[in-house]
Amino acid sequence: xxxxxxxxxxxxxxxxxxxxxxxxxxxxxxxxxxxxxxxxxxxxxxxxxxxxxxxxxxxxxxxxxxxxxxxxxxxxxxxxxxxxxxxxxxxxxxxxxxxxxxxxxxxxx
Amino acid sequence: xxxxxxxxxxxxxxxxxxxxxxxxxxxxxxxxxxxxxxxxxxxxxxxxxxxxxxxxxxxxxxxxxxxxxxxxxxxxxxxxxxxxxxxxxxxxxxxxxxxxxxxxxxxxxxxx
Numbered sequence: 001x002x003x004x005x006x007x008x009x010x011x012x013x014x015x016x017x018x019x020x021x022x023x024x025x026x027x028x029x030x031x032x033x034x035x036x037x038x039x040x041x042x043x044x045x046x047x048x049x050x051x052x053x054x055x056x057x058x059x060x061x062x063x064x065x066x067x068x069x070x071x072x073x074x075x076x077x078x079x080x081x082x083x084x085x086x087x088x089x090x091x092x093x094x095x096x097x098x099x100x101x102x103x104x105x106x107x108x109x
Numbered sequence: 110x111x112x113x114x115x116x117x118x119x120x121x122x123x124x125x126x127x128x129x130x131x132x133x134x135x136x137x138x139x140x141x142x143x144x145x146x147x148x149x150x151x152x153x154x155x156x157x158x159x160x161x162x163x164x165x166x167x168x169x170x171x172x173x174x175x176x177x178x179x180x181x182x183x184x185x186x187x188x189x190x191x192x193x194x195x196x197x198x199x200x201x202x203x204x205x206x207x208x209x210x211x212x213x214x215x216x217x218x219x220x221x
Contacts (some may be wrong), residue, residue, distance in 0.1 A: 033210070042201060042212045043152065045110075087151060096142045097203070097210055101151045 002026040004100035006088055011106045012078055020073045020103045022088035032064050032071045033089045033097065043087060046073070075105075083107045111136050111206040115213030122192055122220050129188045130216045132202035137182035140205035143175070146215075147198045155200075158185040192220045 004024045012018040022032065031050035035043040047055055049064035049071060061074040075082055085104050089097040112135040122128050132141070139160070144152040155175055156164040164177040179185045189196050197220045202213040 040217075042215045045209060045211075048209065091210075096140075096154045096157060097152075098154070099152045 002090055002098045004088055004090060006100040006103045009104045011108060014078055014080060014107055014109050016078050017076050018078060020086050022071050022100055024069050024090050026090050028092040030093050031091045033091055034062055034073045035087045035089060036084050038084045078107045080107050110208035111138060111204050111211045113202060113211055113213040115202055115216060117216055119217040124193050124220055126192055127188055127190045129186050130200055131186050132213050134183045134204055138204040138206050141185050142203045143187045144201045144203060145198045194220045196220050
């Protein structure tokens with residue numbers, strides 16, 4: 001089976017940096033994805049890590065350590081519009097994504 | 110990336126009735142999935158919709174309750190049958206293409 005653990009809630013101040021961690025247990029692993037979902041919206045793709053290390057896309061970065069079964073999403077220069085739920089998801093090849101329970105990020109002024 | 114048109118976007122249904130949700134993709138895709146997202150929860154896979162054959166259901170989901178059709182490589186439907194208030198959720202289709210996973214905009218279902 002597969003399981004992913006991430007914090008349920010995080011609160012951070014506008015302009016700050018926040019890190020959302022994700023640990024996983026899986027039989028078969030290709031990579032770790034991150035999705036953002038605003039209330040009432042569909043999940044949108046943020047990043048994918050297939051190899052160890054840091055991937056940077058603008059204000060968002062994602063990190064993976066395959067040996068530690070661990071990854072994180074780093075959000076810099078937080079904006080109010082970043083308030084949303086963030087899901088890590090394991091990709092195991094041509095199979096459906098398995099999602100973590102999600103982290104609700106609240107950005108406050 | 111693939112573009113998905115999902116309909117309806119929302120509906121309010123009476124218990125005991127059925128609702129069919131449609132997903133149309135702008136390109137041919139082999140892998141198509143249906144997820145359920147209960148209020149405040151994560152996405153749970155219902156089934157993989159296989160073109161030309163029966164869908165593959167996850168534990169806890171059965172064909173009689175959630176029949177799925179996949180007549181071709183660009184279209185699929187999910188029916189939520191004999192609905193009860195516990196079926197109130199967001200239902201999302203997803204496809205895997207050369208560009209990765211893409212999600213439909215979701216169907217917000219309320220059963221009263």
